[in-house]
Amino acid sequence: xxxxxxxxxxxxxxxxxxxxxxxRPAWPDAATRELRIRLIEEEAAEFADAVRREDMAAVADxxxxxLYVTLGAAETWGIDLxxxxxxVHEANMAKLGGGYREDGKVLKPEGxxxxxxxxLLARQVGLFPEASPGGEARSLASDEAALGGGQxxxxxxxxxxERAVxxxxxERSAPGGGPGDRDPRVAELESLVRGEPDWLAxxxxxxxxxxxxxxxxxxxxxxxxxxTAAADGRELVLGPFQGKPACLRIPVGRGVCGTSLAxxxxxVVPDVDRFPGHIACDPASRSEVVVPIVVAGEPVxxxxxxxxxxxxxxxxxxxxxxxCVASLIPHxxxxxxxxx
Ligand code: SME
Numbered sequence: 001x002x003x004x005x006x007x008x009x010x011x012x013x014x015x016x017x018x019x020x021x022x023x024r025p026a027w028p029d030a031a032t033r034e035l036r037i038r039l040i041e042e043e044a045a046e047f048a049d050a051v052r053r054e055d056m057a058a059v060a061d062x063x064x065x066x067l068y069v070t071l072g073a074a075e076t077w078g079i080d081l082x083x084x085x086x087x088v089h090e091a092n093m094a095k096l097g098g099g100y101r102e103d104g105k106v107l108k109p110e111g112x113x114x115x116x117x118x119x120l121l122a123r124q125v126g127l128f129p130e131a132s133p134g135g136e137a138r139s140l141a142s143d144e145a146a147l148g149g150g151q152x153x154x155x156x157x158x159x160x161x162e163r164a165v166x167x168x169x170x171e172r173s174a175p176g177g178g179p180g181d182r183d184p185r186v187a188e189l190e191s192l193v194r195g196e197p198d199w200l201a202x203x204x205x206x207x208x209x210x211x212x213x214x215x216x217x218x219x220x221x222x223x224x225x226x227x228t229a230a231a232d233g234r235e236l237v238l239g240p241f242q243g244k245p246a247c248l249r250i251p252v253g254r255g256v257c258g259t260s261l262a263x264x265x266x267x268v269v270p271d272v273d274r275f276p277g278h279i280a281c282d283p284a285s286r287s288e289v290v291v292p293i294v295v296a297g298e299p300v301x302x303x304x305x306x307x308x309x310x311x312x313x314x315x316x317x318x319x320x321x322x323x324c325v326a327s328l329i330p331h332x333x334x335x336x337x338x339x340x
Contacts, residue, residue, distance in 0.1 A: 003082035010071040020197060022078035023335055025125050027195045036076055039069040080124055087115035125330045162256075162275050164265040185213050186323045193331040202332050204240040210303070210324055211242035214317065218285060219243030219306040223250060223257050225299055227340035236261065236302065239337070243306070246281040255279035257302045260290035264299065266318045270311035282306060289313035291321045293329070300334045 002008050014021035020028050028036070043066040050058030074081040091114060098109035189209050193202040203222050211220035221241020228235045228249075236250040236257055253262040256278055260267045269288040272278045278288075285306040293301045303325055307313065 002080045004071075004080075004085075006067065007071045007074060007081055010068055011075050013068075014072065014075045019072070019076070021075045022197060022333060024330070025078045025121055026197065026331060026333075028076050028197070029195050032076060036069070036073045040066070040073065043069050078124075079121065083120050083124075084115075084117055087117065087120055091115040163268045163270075164263065183320060183323055185320065186327050189213075189324055190327045190331070193328060196331070197333065199333045199337040200240065202328070203337065206324070206328055207240045207242050210305070210321070214305070214320075216307050216309045216312050217243075217305055218308045219246060219282060219304070221246065222293075222301055222303055224301040224337050225252070225261065226338055239301065244282055247279055250279060252299075256288050256290045257304050261292045261299050261302050264292050264294055266291045266322055268313050268315070268318050270313075284308045286310045287312045289318055289321060291318070291325050293325050293334075295329055295334050298334075300338050 002011055011021055013019070020032060027033075043062060047059065047062035047066055050062045071081065091112070092106070094112060095106050095108055098107040098112065101107055189206060192205050192209055196202050207221045211217055214220075219241065220243060222239035223236035224239045225234050226237040227233065235252060238246055238248050250258045252258050254277060256267055256269055256272070256275055259277070267288075267290045269275045269278070269290075272280070272285055272288055275288075285308060287307050287310055289305050291303045292299060293303065303321060305313065305317075305321065
């Protein structure tokens with residue numbers, strides 16, 4: 001559901017004809033991008049043609065078509081255009097006093113500030129539900145990088161044999177960690193999932209990539225928070241993974257996975273035998289790390305890694321895996337992934 005009635009009409013068209021219409025901002029594939037450029041160019045050319053022919057009906061028709069393909073592009077990119085439009089409008093109204101260009105275009109006055117579109121978009125992605133402090137311009141890319149490179153929080157008290165090393169990656173607005181600091185493995189992971197709208201394909205490739213990116217890992221995969229048969233209940237259900245067959249369902253608050261999700265904290269477990277309630281899917285597993293996945297304040301699942309080597313995971317691995325999760329968040333349709 002979009003904020004504008006017009007975009008909702010175009011969204012209905014996209015859904016009816018199975019055209020891309022992601023809920024949140026995401027990049028479409030290369031062919032779709034080119035198609036959307038062509039559609040706008042074609043309708044703009046029809047508008048120009050109608051104007052030059054002085055055909056009023058054709059002008060109106062071309063304008064409606066132009067609006068339709070423009071809103072269709074917004075749908076294709078998963079952008080709710082109304083808040084962006086409202087910010088652009090507000091900025092345009094602030095051009096008062098800027099004068100006019102020779103051909104009549106309204107000019108920007110001294111000190112005019114452009115709208116903070118990046119911050120509005122970041123909110124739509126769900127990475128930053130709150131407005132950026134001070135309203136300064138922040139690009140989506142650097143926001144994601146900042147999340148990926150953020151410092152984990154102080155260790156919290158918990159069960160013996162466990163260390164909490166930070167909050168959920170999608171939840172923290174950690175400072176620092178600009179694009180230059182980005183772990184190249186995280187950039188590679190993101191290049192694997194960028195542009196692919198299918199959540200299953202993306203989580204499958206992500207599990208395979210992360211599994212292969214660290215030595216001595218015996219299991220790597222996702223558990224997704226999905227509805228249970230019991231009314232209103234939700235539990236973690238096995239998702240895409242690499243390794244031996246694993247436990248299918250984990251209640252929230254149980255095991256390392258359920259505890260990490262309930263607390264919204266990354267848990268590093270150097271010795272699984274010392275973690276009360278550890279669920280032993282593979283008896284050979286000796287250590288474990290779990291990163292919760294929280295999108296726009298909503299827990300949606302966990303990323304879980306096991307190793308047969310004691311104390312295999314430390315703070316460096318936890319931060320790397322948190323960065324992986326943060327970079328995955330905008331490229332996965334979590335609503336679909338968590339549907340029962
Ligand atoms: N050990 C986990 C269960 C999942 S498996 O490790 C794949 C836990 O205690 O939650």
